[in-house]
Structures are given as C-alpha cells and as structure tokens.
Amino acid sequence: MLDATTRFFEDLDRRGFEPLLQKTSGTLRFDLHEGAQTTHWLLEVDRGNLRVRQEDREADTVVGTDPRLFGDLVTGGENAIAALIRGDMTVSGDLRLLLQVERLFPGPADSRGPRHAFQREVH
Amino acid sequence: MGATDTIRILDGNTFVVSEDTGDIEATPSEPTGLFSLDTRFLSKWVLTVNGERLNALSYDDLQYYEARFFLVPGLATHYIDAKLSIIRERAVGGSFRETLTILNHDEKPVDLEIRMDAGSDFADLFEVKDEVLNKKGESYAEAEPERLRLGYRRGNFRRETVVTSSGRARYDRDGFAYTVHLEPNEQWNTAIEVQTHAVGPGGRDLRMGLRAHGTERLALQHDLEEWIAKAPRVNSEHGRVSHTYRRSLIDLAALRFSPISLGGQALPAAGLPWFMTMFGRDSILTSLQVLPFAPELSKTTLRILGALQGTRFDDFRDEDPGRILHEMRYGETAAFEEQPHSPYYGSVDATPLFVVLLDEYEKWTGDVALVKELERECRSALKWVDDYADLAGNGYIWYERRNSDTGLENQCWKDSWDSISYRDGTLPPFPRATCEVQGYAYDAKMRAARLAREFWGDPAYADKLEREAVELRRRFNRDWWVADGEYYALGLDPTGRQMDVLSSNIGHLLWSGIVDDERAAKIAEHLVGPRLFSGWGVRTLAEGEVRYNPIGYHNGTIWPFDNSFIAWGLRRYGFAEEAATIANGILDAATYFDGRLPEAFGGYPRELTKFPVEYPTACSPQAWSTGTPLLLIRTMLGLEPHEGHLAVDPRLPIGMGRIEVLDIPGRWGRVDAFARGRLDLHNLAQT
Numbered sequence: 001m002l003d004a005t006t007r008f009f010e011d012l013d014r015r016g017f018e019p020l021l022q023k024t025s026g027t028l029r030f031d032l033h034e035g036a037q038t039t040h041w042l043l044e045v046d047r048g049n050l051r052v053r054q055e056d057r058e059a060d061t062v063v064g065t066d067p068r069l070f071g072d073l074v075t076g077g078e079n080a081i082a083a084l085i086r087g088d089m090t091v092s093g094d095l096r097l098l099l100q101v102e103r104l105f106p107g108p109a110d111s112r113g114p115r116h117a118f119q120r121e122v123h
Numbered sequence: 124m125g126a127t128d129t130i131r132i133l134d135g136n137t138f139v140v141s142e143d144t145g146d147i148e149a150t151p152s153e154p155t156g157l158f159s160l161d162t163r164f165l166s167k168w169v170l171t172v173n174g175e176r177l178n179a180l181s182y183d184d185l186q187y188y189e190a191r192f193f194l195v196p197g198l199a200t201h202y203i204d205a206k207l208s209i210i211r212e213r214a215v216g217g218s219f220r221e222t223l224t225i226l227n228h229d230e231k232p233v234d235l236e237i238r239m240d241a242g243s244d245f246a247d248l249f250e251v252k253d254e255v256l257n258k259k260g261e262s263y264a265e266a267e268p269e270r271l272r273l274g275y276r277r278g279n280f281r282r283e284t285v286v287t288s289s290g291r292a293r294y295d296r297d298g299f300a301y302t303v304h305l306e307p308n309e310q311w312n313t314a315i316e317v318q319t320h321a322v323g324p325g326g327r328d329l330r331m332g333l334r335a336h337g338t339e340r341l342a343l344q345h346d347l348e349e350w351i352a353k354a355p356r357v358n359s360e361h362g363r364v365s366h367t368y369r370r371s372l373i374d375l376a377a378l379r380f381s382p383i384s385l386g387g388q389a390l391p392a393a394g395l396p397w398f399m400t401m402f403g404r405d406s407i408l409t410s411l412q413v414l415p416f417a418p419e420l421s422k423t424t425l426r427i428l429g430a431l432q433g434t435r436f437d438d439f440r441d442e443d444p445g446r447i448l449h450e451m452r453y454g455e456t457a458a459f460e461e462q463p464h465s466p467y468y469g470s471v472d473a474t475p476l477f478v479v480l481l482d483e484y485e486k487w488t489g490d491v492a493l494v495k496e497l498e499r500e501c502r503s504a505l506k507w508v509d510d511y512a513d514l515a516g517n518g519y520i521w522y523e524r525r526n527s528d529t530g531l532e533n534q535c536w537k538d539s540w541d542s543i544s545y546r547d548g549t550l551p552p553f554p555r556a557t558c559e560v561q562g563y564a565y566d567a568k569m570r571a572a573r574l575a576r577e578f579w580g581d582p583a584y585a586d587k588l589e590r591e592a593v594e595l596r597r598r599f600n601r602d603w604w605v606a607d608g609e610y611y612a613l614g615l616d617p618t619g620r621q622m623d624v625l626s627s628n629i630g631h632l633l634w635s636g637i638v639d640d641e642r643a644a645k646i647a648e649h650l651v652g653p654r655l656f657s658g659w660g661v662r663t664l665a666e667g668e669v670r671y672n673p674i675g676y677h678n679g680t681i682w683p684f685d686n687s688f689i690a691w692g693l694r695r696y697g698f699a700e701e702a703a704t705i706a707n708g709i710l711d712a713a714t715y716f717d718g719r720l721p722e723a724f725g726g727y728p729r730e731l732t733k734f735p736v737e738y739p740t741a742c743s744p745q746a747w748s749t750g751t752p753l754l755l756i757r758t759m760l761g762l763e764p765h766e767g768h769l770a771v772d773p774r775l776p777i778g779m780g781r782i783e784v785l786d787i788p789g790r791w792g793r794v795d796a797f798a799r800g801r802l803d804l805h806n807l808a809q810t
Contacts, residue, residue, distance in 0.1 A: 082465040086458035087279030090323045107435035117515045
C-alpha cells in the first residue's frame with residue numbers, strides 16, 4: 001500500500017503541469033527525517049512543468065520535517081505555514097518556492113467551503 | 124493604548140514602544156515593549172543609576188527608526204541641580220540597539236552602579252492587552268559571561284532575546300549592570316544590542332536573508348533619503364499641505380513591510396503598533412491612494428497578494444480558491460492555530476479590490492507585463508466573486524464566517540461587531556452583504572473587461588464581464604435604494620431586507636461608479652449634508668441613527684481613509700466642490716496632528732469642539748490614514764491618467780492657495796501639476 005506522501009508526489013509527477021506554478025521555477029528537496037533515516041523527494045518545477053525524483057541532490061529550497069507531519073500536510077490534516085512558524089518544519093534556501101508549492105496541498109478534509117443560503121433552504 | 128506619552132520607533136515589523144524615558148514596563152494597560160514577528164521580545168527594560176529611576180528632560184524621535192532620550196536621576200521636583208546627564212540613543216533595524224552615555228557635571232568624581240533590568244514575557248501580539256498568565260510553553264533566562272539570553276520554548280517553537288554590550292557588563296537572569304567611576308567632566312558610554320531570534324530546529328532564523336534594505340543605521344537613512352527623492356515634490360503656498368505630504372511620505376516609508384518569504388519586496392503594512400503586518404484590504408487601499416506618488420508599492424502588493432491567493436477550501440482560515448488574504452501573522456497563536464492568521468482570508472472586499480488596483484496601476488504606469496503576469500489571479504478573483512461569495516444566490520457578494528470561534532463576523536472594512544445594523548439599531552442575521560462591496564465588484568468587472576480586451580486578447584470574456592456588471596448595476600439600484608431616505612442601504616440581510624441607515628459607505632459607491640447618474644446628486648448632497656458631514660469629514664454613520672455615537676469605532680467616528688475615497692468618488696461624478704469640501708476638512712484636521720492623520724477621530728460637529736478629537740485607541744501611523752493626504756491631493760488636482768498622458772483639472776478651495784506637485788511619475792515619464800485655490804466653499808455650505 002502506498003503512503004499519502006508517495007501518492008502526493010506520484011500524482012504531481014503524473015500531472016506533469018500545474019497551472020498554479022506557471023510563474024514558478026526551481027528545485028525543492030523534501031528531507032523527511034525519521035531517526036537516522038531520511039527519505040528524499042526532489043521536485044523540479046520549470047514554469048509549471050513538474051518532475052519528481054527520489055534523489056538527494058542539491059536544490060534551491062530544502063525542506064526538513066518528519067514523515068508523519070508531511071503526510072498530514074499532503075492530506076490537509078496540517079497547514080504548512082503554521083507548521084513553519086511553529087518550527088515543526090524547517091526551510092533553507094528560497095522560501096518562496098515552498099510557499100508556492102504549499103498551495104498544492106489540499107485543505108482539511110472536513111472543510112465544506114461556502115455555505116450557500118439557498119442550498120440550506122432546499123434541505 | 125495610552126498613545127500620547129509613548130515613544131515608538133520601528134522598522135518593518137520590528138518596533139519598540141516605550142515610555143518617554145525610554146523605559147519599558149509592560150502591563151495590559153501600557154502594552155509597551157520590543158516587538159518583532161508579532162511577538163514581544165522585551166517586556167521589561169528599565170534603566171537605573173545607583174538604584175534610582177530616571178526622569179525625562181526631553182526626547183527626540185529623530186527618524187521613524189531612531190529616538191534619543193535626555194534623562195537625569197531623581198524625581199521631577201529636584202532634578203534641576205542634577206549632576207549627571209544620561210542620554211539614551213536607540214534605533215531599530217533588524218535588531219534593537221541602544222547607546223548609553225553618562226556625563227558627570229560635578230566637580231567631584233562619582234562612582235556609579237548602572238543597571239538595566241531586562242525581561243520578556245514573549246507575549247503574542249494578540250495577548251498583550253490581557254494578563255499573560257497561561258503561557259503553554261516555558262520561559263528561560265540564561266546569564267552568560269558575554270550575554271543575557273531570554274527565551275521561550277513550546278515544542279519546536281522557540282523565540283529568543285539575546286542582549287550583548289560593548290562595555291564590560293555583569294549579566295544576571297534579570298538584567299545586567301556596570302560599575303563605573305567618572306572623574307569630573309568625564310563621560311562613559313556603552314552600546315547595547317538586543318537581537319530577536321525565531322529559532323527553528325536547525326538553529327536557523329525564520330527571517331534569514333529576507334530584508335528589503337540594509338538594517339544598519341546608515342543604510343536605513345540612505346534608504347529613506349532615496350525614497351523621498353524618488354517621490355514627487357509637493358510645494359504649497361501656506362506650507363501646510365506640503366508639510367502634511369512630507370510627514371505622510373516618511374510614515375509611508377516606515378510602514379513598508381517585507382513579509383517573510385517573499386524575497387524582500389515591500390508592501391504597506393496596516394499600521395503601528397498592532398497591525399505591522401500584511402492586510403489584503405489595507406495594503407490594496409493604501410497602494411491605490413499613493414499610486415501617483417509611489418507606484419512601486421502597488422506592484423509588490425499585487426504580486427505578494429497574488430502569490431498567496433487562496434487555492435482550496437479551509438474553513439478554519441475562511442479560505443476559498445481565488446480569495447485574497449485578509450491578514451497574516453507570525454506569532455505563537457498563529458503557529459499553534461489558536462488564531463487563523465496563517466494566513467486568514469476572512470474579508471470580502473480585498474478580492475474585487477485586487478482587480479481594481481491592477482487596472483488602476485496599469486493606467487498610471489503602462490506596466491502591461493504585470494497585467495499579463497496576473498491574468499490568472501484576476502480571473503480566479505472574479506470567479507470567487509461569482510462562485511463562492513454569492514451565498515444568497517442573488518448576484519451579490521455576501522459573507523458569513525465559517526470559523527465561528529476566531530473568524531471575523533463582519534468581513535467588510537467596518538469589521539467591528541456592531542457596525543452593521545438596521546435603522547432600529549438591531550443587528551441583522553447572516554449572511555450579510557454591505558453596499559460598498561457590491562460597488563467594488565461592479566468596478567472590478569468593468570476594469571477587468573478593459574484588461575481582457577486590451578491585454579489578454581479575450582474580447583468574449585470582456586463582453587461577458589461588462590454584461591454582468593451592467594446587470595449588477597441595474598439590480599443594485601433596484602434592491603438597495605432606500606426610497607424614503609433617498610440613499611443606498613448600508614446592507615442587505617438574506618431575506619432582502621435593507622439595513623436602511625445612512626452611512627459613509629455610499630461615498631465608496633460613487634468611487635466605484637455603480638451609482639445611477641440621476642441619483643448621484645442626492646448622494647453628494649447627503650455626503651456633505653449635516654447628518655454625515657461634521658465640518659472635518661464624513662462620519663461613518665449619520666447623526667440621528669440609533670447607533671450613532673461620535674466616538675463609536677464604526678458608528679460615528681470619522682476615518683480619514685474613508686473620506687479620501689469618498690472625495691475621489693465625488694470627483695468621479697463631477698462634484699468637485701463637494702470633494703474639495705471634504706479634502707479641505709480632512710487636511711485641516713491633519714494640521715492638528717502635525718500632519719499625521721490618525722486612524723479615526725470623533726464625529727463631533729466642528730463648531731462644537733474646534734479641534735478634531737482623536738479616537739482613544741486609534742493606531743498611528745496607520746497606512747491608509749497616511750495615504751489619505753496623497754489621495755486628497757490627487758483628487759483636488761484632478762490628476763487622472765487619460766489616453767497615455769496625465770490630465771490635470773484642479774479644483775482647490777480658495778484658502779488653500781497655490782499647490783504644485785512636481786515630477787509625477789507614470790507612463791508619460793515625469794510631469795508637473797499646478798493648481799490655485801479658486802473654489803469658494805462657503806457658498807456650497809449655504810446651498
């Protein structure tokens with residue numbers, strides 16, 4: 001069974017192009033630390049074109065966190081900016097890249113969005 | 124806060140609020156301190172000499188980032204024969220630096236024990252007005268041989284204050300001290316540095332490498348000089364307007380703020396002391412006000428807000444795809460999601476105003492590249508207006524918070540809890556819609572239609588937007604017109620019932636162009652009529668309404684920024700004299716505040732109080748008050764970009780004399796505008 005993080009990156013790789021990142025270029029490496037073990041995910045963004053590899057290579061932005069928190073980020077259980085201010089996630093290099101990629105993370109699963117009054121009346 | 128006797132210096136979102144001695148002794152009623160990243164890093168900073176507190180002879184706030192205090196020991200009653208002078212010079216810029224100088228005027232040598240008590244409660248900005256009793260993390264203080272380290276830790280959240288000194292100091296957990304021997308006429312000095320750290324697990328600071336300009340004093344000074352030199356010059360016959368302009372320009376420089384993460388670009392923060400952060404609405408409206416004078420602020424505001432535009436549904440943050448953020452914070456309550464500001468999206472006006480600003484910016488600068496760059500963000504913003512904001516399904520922008528614990532109830536600029544009411548004073552249910560926001564939506568669609576046609580190569584989209592705008596205007600004039608009062612309702616409730624009070628919001632409707640031409644004269648008449656116009660400016664709520672209170676935050680006070688957009692709106696519909704009346708009143712009021720308009724002042728009639736009464740807890744300087752004189756100058760001079768050149772059509776009151784604005788930047792290069800006061804406003808008041 002694939003974990004949420006793997007699914008997230010595989011989905012990005014399959015998507016190939018993300019319009020939200022059309023103005024963004026650069027490489028991000030996510031280092032997911034668990035004990036002595038670190039899993040690396042490298043995301044290359046070239047004007048919205050995406051490519052994912054599992055490599056430990058130099059990147060413009062390096063994000064460090066534990067795998068559990070990252071799994072929560074990519075499933076909407078946690079918010080990346082709050083995690084960053086809280087110190088649960090570290091970033092070195094170009095923080096802008098992370099803030100752009102962060103927008104691809106989903107919202108909380110239980111968030112319903114706007115409540116339209118006319119819809120309420122229907123029920 | 125007790126605003127009058129506190130001294131504030133700032134740089135970006137680092138600022139110091141202290142007593143007139145330079146001391147800091149924070150209490151809930153005196154929320155002084157050294158603040159950065161929405162966190163208080165010093166809540167105690169008290170200087171004593173031989174155990175005695177000091178008294179202020181005078182102080183200078185030399186520039187927005189530096190101040191100087193002249194002190195003597197002892198009580199006010201007997202300091203006349205003081206034999207010692209103490210000078211504290213301080214500056215912020217990255218860190219907080221203070222230089223102490225002590226002079227011995229006695230004919231005898233003296234031995235001095237100089238001590239600074241230092242401490243920090245690491246309060247979140249949202250906690251400073253409460254007793255900070257229940258911090259969930261732990262504080263620590265470590266006295267090292269070369270420094271004092273004050274810290275706070277909650278999980279991985281760590282904030283530290285590190286104090287060092289050039290002179291040899293003895294550090295303990297509550298401060299540091301010097302033992303000094305001074306011969307007659309000898310002086311001693313030392314430089315103290317206080318660094319604020321937001322420490323991540325790797326020991327790195329959150330803010331590394333993220334500044335718009337250098338933080339050294341000279342770099343700050345150079346930056347300010349450059350900022351002033353780049354802006355147009357304003358000369359006025361009586362010196363009054365030019366003085367207010369210069370004050371505003373300097374305050375605007377101080378309020379520039381580089382959010383963490385966005386590469387050192389600066390946009391206007393909302394205001395000192397409580398709002399030194401990014402606010403969608405405030406940053407956009409301030410950028411609009413100052414466009415003729417500092418167009419680059421618009422560019423960064425648009426880019427930054429565009430980069431943080433909502434992409435998903437997040438009920439805690441009231442985020443939707445396409446929505447422009449309301450407020451960003453970096454403190455503990457945002458970090459631990461006790462407050463939703465990471466960022467919070469709960470405003471309904473920032474999103475249409477984002478589009479308005481882009482169009483207005485292009486008209487001035489001809490920066491087509493930015494219009495193309497932000498096409499996607501504009502389309503998303505307009506999609507939000509249609510798809511997510513229309514909660515009642517009748518074509519208007521509505522709001523109802525989904526975060527019912529910490530979200531904002533009123534998501535328009537009048538965001539206090541009791542600002543939106545019916546004529547009988549009762550508060551309406553949710554969702555609510557306010558009139559000015561419908562005007563912004565109309566304007567956004569009309570302006571986006573121009574952008575789509577001229578720059579995005581999408582005439583079909585332009586036609587669609589225009590059709591929708593025309594339809595919105597038609598319905599708006601039908602549903603919102605209060606027949607018995609002959610003005611537009613402040614709001615609608617979900618049943619379509621009008622909040623039928625007379626409010627300043629109708630002035631914004633003129634600015635956005637949604638008012639039917641045959642009704643405009645009536646609106647203008649209300650705006651300068653006795654119920655709304657105090658003699659200084661337009662009240663947020665008209666005299667005679669149940670909730671009217673001359674010092675009610677949004678229910679009767681006068682907000683300079685509100686007035687500047689009202690004046691602009693009056694001018695748009697050809698009411699130059701009415702616009703000049705308001706401009707004149709607000710600029711008169713500015714002279715009572717030495718050119719620095721507060722957030723709001725009392726709605727008392729001018730002839731009653733003779734001077735404008737400052738609203739008790741008003742923020743100052745506040746960005747959109749600071750931008751107000753600039754927009755009023757634009758309005759009075761009738762500066763308007765027109766087919767690639769700058770049209771000038773001045774309408775000044777007689778008493779204002781001659782005003783010239785030199786080197787106005789834009790797509791035309793730089794041009795000058797001249798005006799002479801010719802309007803006799805006295806006539807207007809009598810008609």
